[in-house]
Amino acid sequence: MSQHPNPSQARPTDSAPSAPQPTPADIRRWRQYLADERAEAAVYRDLAQNRDGEERAILLALAEAEGRHEAHWLTLLGDHAQKSRPASLRSQFLGFLARHFGSVFVLALAQRAEGRSPYALDPNATDAMAADEQIHEEVVRGLATRGRNRLAGTFRAAVFGANDGLVSNLSLVVGMAASGVASGVVLLSGVAGLLAGAMSMAAGEFVSVRSQRELLAATRPTQITLAAAPKLDIEHNELMLVYLARGMSHEAAAHRVAERMGLLSCDCDPSLSLQPEVPEAEDQHEAVGTAWGAALSSFCFFASGAVVPILPFLFGLTGVAALVVAAVLVGLALLATGGIVGLLSGTSPLTRGLRQLGIGLGAAAVTYVLGLAFGTVVG
Known part of the structure; x- marks a missing residue:
């Protein structure tokens, strides 16, 4: 999307994207936009094939948005859309990386590409399209951040x-x-x-x-409370101090003490049962390694x-x-x-x-x- 817009034309509204009597320069620019939108949508779909869950849904939603932009340029081009142009070298390179690697490099490059979108200055792009590209940069930034954290x-x-x-x-x-x-x-x-x-x-x-x-090992809670709790003095036990030292509120600590001492026959407030003795799953983004x-x-x-x-x-x-x-x-x-x-x-x-x-x-x-x-x- 490196073509320069023609500022002499008025920006169309979202509901009426037609542009009467396009110039040859307009047609060339719109064809390039169309080719790039198609290539970028393909990049997001290719990336989605290597993801699952929420990340896959986000990437497919980005591809769908690029499809809406593609439809806009198809409407403006009309019969001129039959003669297509190749996508820019940047978009083709992104597509190659997405198909063969699907790595964080692709998302980083896509983030940079979304940030350089010319739609905000192009009179033939709608305000919604320009806003889409700005939001897309932030969406891709968030996805790329996950990958950056994984390999940090x-x-x-x-x-x-x-x-x-x-x-x-x-x-x-x-x-x-x-x-x-x-x-x-x-x-x-x-x-x-x-x-x-x-x-x-x-x-x-x-x-x-x-x-x-x-x-890290020295900071993880031990199982000592499970073994020592039944032997503590109910009136003067120090189990409360254990949970307060771990950062619990006084209410949550008292609830946990009652559970450990066997004073609760049921867990009436599950939100207070933090189960601090259960080791948390290792965050793969912050894995220390060997x-x-x-x-x-x-x-x-x-x-x-x-x-x-x-x-x-x-x-x-x-x-x-x-x-x-x-x-x-x-x-x-x-x-x-x-x-x-x-x-x-x-x-x-x-x-x-x-x-x-x-x-x-x-x-x-x-x-x-x-x-x-x-x-x-x-x-």
């Missing part, structure tokens, strides 16, 4: 580990090269940096996840980034040529990781990619200058 931990580890490997090892390599040491020493330093950094990342992630799981799994993934992610700066040296390049190739390879990798972050966050992939590139090459440039200074002093 893994994605954070991947991006952080890979970028850390890219930047730290590039900085190490260029710093050593700038100091004037032989290329073999630079390569050895790069390999050592890869192994040391990957092991450090793995150890840190292992300790972090293990500690987090231990903290310590060993986190350590292994961090090792691999860091190593995958750290190996890039030493590839030119592994293939026999030396001197300035090796540094230039290493910087180019790392720059491309930083652009890729930054672009992925931008896609998943619903923002500009180019902006995020350039930000990652600037940070990474900036750190390497500073290290290079320090390496030159160190080499001059030592020499």
